[in-house]
Amino acid sequence: MNKPLRILVVDDSALARRLLRELLESDPLVEVVGEACNGREAIEMVVALHPDLVTMDVRMPIMDGVETTRQLMAYHPLPILVLTTSLSSYDIDITFQMLGAGALDVMEKPRLDQPGALEEARRSLVRKVRMLARIQVVTHLRGRRGKQSDTYVVPAETSPAASEKPALPVPPKPPAQPGASITPPFKPMAPPLATGIPPHTMTPMRSAACRFDAVVIGASTGGPRVVCQILARLPGDFAATVIVVQHIAQGFSTGMAEWLSDQLTLPVHLATEGMRLQAGHVFLVPDQFDLLIQPNCTVHLSGLPLLMQRPAIDIAMQSVVAVFGAATTGVLLTGMGRDGAIGMRTIRRAGGFTIAQDEATSTIFGMPRAAIELGAADLVLPPERIATTLIKRFALGPQ
Template sequence: MTRPIRVVVVDDSAMMRRFITDMLQRDPAIQVVGVASNGREAIELVQQLRPDVVTMDVRMPVMDGVATTEHLMAYCPTPILVLTASLASYDVDITFKMLGAGALEVVEKPRGSDPQALEHAARDLVRRVKILSRVKVVTHLRGRRRALNDGSPSPPASLDHQALPPEAPPHPAITPASIPASANASDASLCPVVVIGASTGGPRIIHQIIAGLPRSFPAAVLIVQHIAEGFSDGMAEWLASAGTLPVQIAQEGAPVRPGKALIAPDRRNLLVTHQGTIHLSDAPLLMQRPSIDITMQAIADVYGSRAIGVLLTGMGRDGAYGMLSLYRRNAYTIAQDEASCAISGMPRAAIQLGAVREVLPPTAIAPRLVELVASMGFKVNG
């Protein structure tokens, strides 16, 4: 018989600890092996019990979610699912700092009295815990460096390509009519575009990439991140604090401009027109939305060889066929290396399709993007 997934629940509210425990243990595949009311208790429990997953509150006494996540990822790496009670800017800011410290995903805490909504929340919570239990997390040294500073205790590889399959089916939700066009549009006037797709574990890597791009970066950046509904705005604010590049949620009709990053909004597919403007689609929800495949296919159609595709950590295959569309239009395609991925499913799927020109670790992606855009003839200042 398969061993149950062992979970430690961390929350300063006794009622919420019981609530989350009950939700998780309704599934026989999950066992809550410990509960903690603050970060210090959580660290002791995790070191003692070595659970498969930790659900972590944001605001707690003694040690908050950020300090606790940093310590655990530095000394006892464990998949962490952040549960936040509020989408207020302060709480969301802490939440994304936790993701930057190594937590893998974030979801809003179940609340309310609607039985149907609570049942949906319970299923979603169980699903996320099951996914994260399979993640092999790595040690993050930032917590150790901070501990030392505080005095408290304790090269890119080219890819040998497989032959391209004779035909790769396009995403079923995208057709030529999906993207508004203009008879007066001039594709030659379009700036280069970098399109980044990511899922589980992606926010931290995207943050690292954005932080590594210069203020004068002469390409637009479009980001499709699978994240729980309600957190896109907070992610945009968090990424904007990473460096000098402005980061905003994409709006219908907004121009795609160099030196600016746009994020796909909640439950909307991010497309581009031949005029170089944003089009947000409410196409029927066939798969994940926002879809990385749909955005990359749209970029391939409009920008061709002026595009660069980057596919980061995540489970499943979203983005693989999008990368293939880019590859076939002579765009440059980069996949995150498996060793640094929280879940390598998405990059691996693109590699297996023969759609990836280069495999890179996160630290090498931003410098490579600068090199590639410069090679297109667009000047990059420091």
């Protein structure tokens, strides 16, 4: 029989701790091994109890969620699930600072004043905890230096020196087929082995209304931190429009857009109906909607129940490539499942360019792995080299 997952609940509210314990222990494979009412106590209990996962409140006395997350990820790394009651700007900002410091995911706390939704909240919480508790996390060394941002421990093969290695061969890219379906029949190709940067030489067949290129970034668990890490390196005169599709809990996409806006040089927008894409701007797809791009280079948000996961990375990538053609670059980051793999294949088959995050730096390698196994990734890189590749690729503007 499987051993129960050992969970530490951290919250300054005794009522919240009791509710979370009851909800979590409704699953026989989950055991709450301790409760802490502030960050300092949480760190002491992590050292003593060695839990598999911590649920972490945002606002607490003595040591808040941000500093607690930094300390834990620097000295005692383990999966952290952020739970917040409020979606106010203040709490959302702290929440995304915690994600930036190494927490894996965020959920809204279950609420007693919504009894009809409590069972769904219980199922969602247990499902999330069971998924995250199995993830192997990395140490974030900047937490030891008191920095507010975090970093990966980059293996030697992905160090800056390795970036100077010559490019290895990549699988042949099928020529673009004008008027062809954006989901053509698939013939398996070998996974890519390249470490170089293919030149951006193919003439894009973009819509006449779009006079620039498009970068579509898809991410799920562990994504906000990596998305920020990549986009923060892009210059203010970046020559492409950037569309970010992040799987995130309902109600948190607005906060993510605000958080990114504070971190980046590029302007950040939460995409809205009819908004026009612009080069040098970042557009985040709102939760509960799928993003479609119209031929006139404007946004359409679809609420049709097409897939279980919304926003769907596949839908956004296929819509973008239908308008931008070979002028599309796809980037697929950390996440569970296969969303984005078909979209990456569509981009590559249309003559575009694709990058998957490497396994060493992925919180969950599921989505990048799926794209690689489809032969849909031109390059497989860590985040800092993804950013460098995008900068070099668009240094001279659209080709």
